Amino acid sequence: MSSSLLHSPLAATLGIVHPLLSAPMAGVAGGRLATAVSRAGGLGFIGGGYCDPEWIGAELAAAGDVPVGIGFIGWRLAARPTVLDLALAHGVRAVLLSFGEA
Incomplete structure (x- = not known):
């Protein structure tokens, strides 16, 4: 299979x-x-869903300088928004949100 098939805007x-x-x-x-x-060659995501700052900090540290993303559960993030600051300070490449309020 040609590697050109895997090129995408994403x-x-x-x-x-x-x-x-x-x-x-x-x-x-x-x-x-x-x-x-x-x-x-992909983008790995850390599952920060339950917003435990100590766990998220340790997992971001484990990633080191490698670019990663992080995912949060929307309603949990709303209760503890400082974990988003923690992720952004680490320089995550992307943030995914799920299960937010409609």
Whole structure:
């Protein structure tokens, strides 16, 4: 298969080689998994869903300088918005939000 089939606007926008993203599964997708996906050419996501600042800080630190994203559950983030500041200070490449209020 030609590698040109994997080029996409998504990959170009995110600065990644392949248009592949790992799911930010809360409590399961940590810094090691996100880093492995990013090093393979995709964009790995840390599942920050439950907004525990200590856990998020440790997982972002585990990612080091490798570009990663983070996902939050909207209604949990609304109750603890400082974790977004923590993620942005780390320089995450993208933020995904789910389950927000309508």
